[in-house]
Amino acid sequence: ANPLKRVANKVTESLKGGGDGPPEGIPGRPAVESPSVAEPTEPREPLPPKPDQSGPDTVSPTGQPTGADQARMAQSGSYLTTAQGARLYDTDHSLKAGPRGPVLLQDHHLREKVMHFDHERIPERVVHARGAAAHGVFQSYGTAASLTKAAFLAEDVETPVFVRFSTVVGSRGSADTVRDTRGFATKFYTSEGVFDLVGNNIPVFFIQDAIKFPDIIHAVKPQPDREIPQAQSAHDTFWDFVSLHTEATHHTLWHISDRGIPRSFRMMEGFGVHTFRLVNAEDGTTLVKFHWKPRLGVHSLVWEEAQIINGVDPDFHRRDLADAIESGAYPQWELGIQTFPDTPDQTFEGIDLLDPTNIVPEELAPVQPVGLLTLNRNPSNFFAETEQVAFHVGHLVPGIDITDDPLLAGRLFSYLDTQITRLGGPNFPQIPINRPHAPVNDMLRDGMHQTAVHRGVAPYRPNSVDGGCPFTAGADTGAYIEAPVRVPEATKVRAAPESFADHFSQPRRFWLSMSPVEREHIIGAYTFELGKCYEQAVKERALQVLANIDPELCEAVATGLGLPAPKPTEPLADVEPSPALSQLGRTWPADGRIVGIVTGEDGDVDGVRAVREAVLNAGMVPLVVAPTGGTLGSGDGALSVQRTYATARSVEFDAVLLAGTPGVGSDAYTARDAKSAPSPAQPGTTDPRVSLLVSEAFRHGKAIGVWAGGEAALEAAGVPTDAPGVIVSDSGTAALSRVTELLGAHRVWERFNTQV
Ligand code: HDE
Numbered sequence: 001a002n003p004l005k006r007v008a009n010k011v012t013e014s015l016k017g018g019g020d021g022p023p024e025g026i027p028g029r030p031a032v033e034s035p036s037v038a039e040p041t042e043p044r045e046p047l048p049p050k051p052d053q054s055g056p057d058t059v060s061p062t063g064q065p066t067g068a069d070q071a072r073m074a075q076s077g078s079y080l081t082t083a084q085g086a087r088l089y090d091t092d093h094s095l096k097a098g099p100r101g102p103v104l105l106q107d108h109h110l111r112e113k114v115m116h117f118d119h120e121r122i123p124e125r126v127v128h129a130r131g132a133a134a135h136g137v138f139q140s141y142g143t144a145a146s147l148t149k150a151a152f153l154a155e156d157v158e159t160p161v162f163v164r165f166s167t168v169v170g171s172r173g174s175a176d177t178v179r180d181t182r183g184f185a186t187k188f189y190t191s192e193g194v195f196d197l198v199g200n201n202i203p204v205f206f207i208q209d210a211i212k213f214p215d216i217i218h219a220v221k222p223q224p225d226r227e228i229p230q231a232q233s234a235h236d237t238f239w240d241f242v243s244l245h246t247e248a249t250h251h252t253l254w255h256i257s258d259r260g261i262p263r264s265f266r267m268m269e270g271f272g273v274h275t276f277r278l279v280n281a282e283d284g285t286t287l288v289k290f291h292w293k294p295r296l297g298v299h300s301l302v303w304e305e306a307q308i309i310n311g312v313d314p315d316f317h318r319r320d321l322a323d324a325i326e327s328g329a330y331p332q333w334e335l336g337i338q339t340f341p342d343t344p345d346q347t348f349e350g351i352d353l354l355d356p357t358n359i360v361p362e363e364l365a366p367v368q369p370v371g372l373l374t375l376n377r378n379p380s381n382f383f384a385e386t387e388q389v390a391f392h393v394g395h396l397v398p399g400i401d402i403t404d405d406p407l408l409a410g411r412l413f414s415y416l417d418t419q420i421t422r423l424g425g426p427n428f429p430q431i432p433i434n435r436p437h438a439p440v441n442d443m444l445r446d447g448m449h450q451t452a453v454h455r456g457v458a459p460y461r462p463n464s465v466d467g468g469c470p471f472t473a474g475a476d477t478g479a480y481i482e483a484p485v486r487v488p489e490a491t492k493v494r495a496a497p498e499s500f501a502d503h504f505s506q507p508r509r510f511w512l513s514m515s516p517v518e519r520e521h522i523i524g525a526y527t528f529e530l531g532k533c534y535e536q537a538v539k540e541r542a543l544q545v546l547a548n549i550d551p552e553l554c555e556a557v558a559t560g561l562g563l564p565a566p567k568p569t570e571p572l573a574d575v576e577p578s579p580a581l582s583q584l585g586r587t588w589p590a591d592g593r594i595v596g597i598v599t600g601e602d603g604d605v606d607g608v609r610a611v612r613e614a615v616l617n618a619g620m621v622p623l624v625v626a627p628t629g630g631t632l633g634s635g636d637g638a639l640s641v642q643r644t645y646a647t648a649r650s651v652e653f654d655a656v657l658l659a660g661t662p663g664v665g666s667d668a669y670t671a672r673d674a675k676s677a678p679s680p681a682q683p684g685t686t687d688p689r690v691s692l693l694v695s696e697a698f699r700h701g702k703a704i705g706v707w708a709g710g711e712a713a714l715e716a717a718g719v720p721t722d723a724p725g726v727i728v729s730d731s732g733t734a735a736l737s738r739v740t741e742l743l744g745a746h747r748v749w750e751r752f753n754t755q756v
Helices: 003-016 068-072 108-118 210-220 236-244 246-256 303-312 318-326 382-387 406-422 503-515 516-531 534-549 551-561 605-617 688-699 713-718 732-743
Strands: 129-139 157-165 180-190 193-200 278-281 285-294 330-343 368-377 593-601 623-626 655-659 705-708 726-729
Touching: 003 236, 068 516, 129 180, 129 278, 129 318, 129 382, 157 368, 193 285, 210 236, 210 406, 236 318, 246 382, 246 534, 246 605, 285 551, 303 516, 303 688, 382 551, 406 623, 516 534, 534 551, 593 605, 593 688, 593 713, 593 732, 605 655, 605 688, 605 732, 655 732, 688 713, 705 713, 726 732
Parallel strands: 593 623, 593 655, 655 705, 705 726
Antiparallel strands: 129 157, 129 368, 157 180, 180 193, 278 285, 285 330, 330 368
């Protein structure tokens, strides 16, 4: 007989006890009711979820029912205490030997307060440091249920989620609307454990192998000598690297396109980038790519707007997300999948599915919706939630597996590893925002910041003292079982497959799929970025890359740089455009858009009131702009002013309405308000701040509606009344209805001159 089993039986016998006194050898211990387990072979009932495994109980300060006021207060108790709970009578003065005397070392309150402050910061994320997040819910349609056994994708399952959006390059305090890739990371708190979909708003990546990640990030981050530029790709080291390393071409082109400057997190697509593998109940596998499709469509800023916002409101995207949620305009995305047969070669229509610089055009593999994400609650505490959330591509649930994409392999290591430095040890899954909502029954113990008080003496397996618990699960009891994929016999090499060598056909497809105005933006962006480089060799090499994408693109950028355009060094790929890649040409809902209603001292208050109501009824946000703060009109009908001529800037608005004679004769303007050094307004002329607002809105392709004399402001801004997207109407509501239609296309694209 097995000697270990004999020992186990003996221990089990002594545990049985029967409740008639302490086990032998432990005198004085009270009797413990022991489970009557004959032999440690049967799993017990699964543990119920512990209350502390649910997400943090946070509520939005606005619009939430009970307890909202309580939640918005930093402290709910009446008396200030030390961290140990002792009440304090003074927290403003150090303990001194007399009011002018030296501070005493015995001041324990001073020491505790300053010590804690000294350690308030943690290291920022090495990439994606700046972000904003929200809570929400994912509602599955069940359309993927035949492909995956993942419980959260079964029909009609609601799963709580936490989503963090981010820029990649900038520091935690950098501006939101820089040109960059955006992170789109979703934590699904499913009944089977946490599933993280850690994606970006660009479906491809700069590199094909994780071992290059430090190189690309070192190249794009501020240069190490002076630590400039912050949150910018427009510098030599970035263009040096991507021009030498041509597998970055596809991602760089997306980054340079309008996708690099989203209008809002709410108006971005998200992509899982890698190909994943779904596993169904019959162990059938399917390769998939994940897509998030925003309900409001995919929209971008224009470059000048993005630059102005970085100064005027560096928190633009963060604010936009929080405001939308607080106002009840909950952002939504459909999760979709492109599916491919799980063939041994892992390709689809000749496209290598393991190469993360490739997309599969939606025309070849349509995106099939599998569920709806709604963000409906702002975090209550940025640090506790947004900063401490830890995503990891290896947080997987049964039914979702990985593939052999070499970029994904490196990520599987990195996301755990980085938290050790960032969150100070291995216990970050215990931080409230990271806690699974599924029961956790692990045998991980101790370590820095351990907050659990684990009971028992047997955090090991096999054991008998805990009745053999915990047992391992099987396929029919919800275990995560890796898909038994065959690995081809091979020789160890440091090398990439042949198919990874095509660096230009996919970028060419992207370029050919763009509308003329999107191409103009791409040309403008390359010209700007390369124009910021100092090294001639870098610019020339970058132009060579462009020549291999498209000679017309190369020619236009070369002209802007004042350099000769090189010829392609390889034949141009013969590829079909993918119309789904263009952001133009469709109509989208206008709700959640911001409409500025600009009026003057003698403004049409009734008209403004009516149009404000109409904007609200259309699900949009009206912001009334007047010469000074306070109200327009008086008495019951008085209207609050949200922005003044001093605080308003065109970039905040998706469309502008001019009511009455905004700014005409306004004497509110003085030199101290100058935004672009115009001369102070003369009586009877338009306030320069209004002219600036109107001319910028016009230049940025925004719809402009005027009524009741608003034409004067158009004239002052040099905007023709018959220009495309300029609506002169009898009433504000009539102007608004045309403006709302125009918002469906996002911008008045006819205003942009195009030559390509
Ligand atoms: Fe990440 N990435 N990444 N990344 N990534 C991180 O993890 C990394 C890559 C992405 O809001 C880090 O917790 C490597 C692709 C997002 O908290 C780090 C490689 C995609 C976020 C890391 C990649 C992403 C990160 C830094 C190359 C899109 C922010 C802090 C193999 C599919 C998550 C952290 C958040 C964050 C490593 C490439 C998306 C260092 C090694 C491809 C959205 O672990």
